[in-house]
Amino acid sequence: METWSIRTMAPEETMVFAEKLGALVQQGDVITLEGDLGAGKTSFTKGLAKGLGVKKVVNSPTFTIMKQYKGRIPLYHMDVYRLENEYEDLGFEEYFYGDGVTVIEWPSMIVAQLPQDRLKITIEYKGESERLIMIEATGSRSSELSKELAV
Ligand code: ADP
């Protein structure tokens, strides 16, 4: 499936882009965020949360694996960086196929447990305030989402 990208020149630009995605997501959507430490995964999630109407401040869930926020639909924000092993099952499916949208930082840790159809976002560090954001759909729903986001 087609991959496209956008370049941002400031954290605010990344957040505005993610905010647009937050306005488009529906229940059951799964968004994965890949990229090195400091790439902007959590910043992206903050913007997405804003687009979802989340009022609380979104912080990295590093020490809890998952944090849940109330928005237009629930937001399940996961950071699976600290999982012991890739097969550790913390009941992820309940969230993936639940009534909200799931955003996962470091998805490679649990790739075997992820749903097949997901919007894959990769953020690449290009300079102090420049990032390349790549978007890839892996199924029919994420493809639809990707097209709406590209408009
Ligand atoms: P991650 O969750 O990937 O570790 P964070 O979102 O916590 O990354 O941190 C990204 C850092 O990079 C923040 O300090 C943010 O202000 C900075 N930054 C600089 N330029 C950008 C940009 N264009 N997009 C996103 N973040 C940026």
Ligand code: MG
């Ligand atoms: Mg983070």
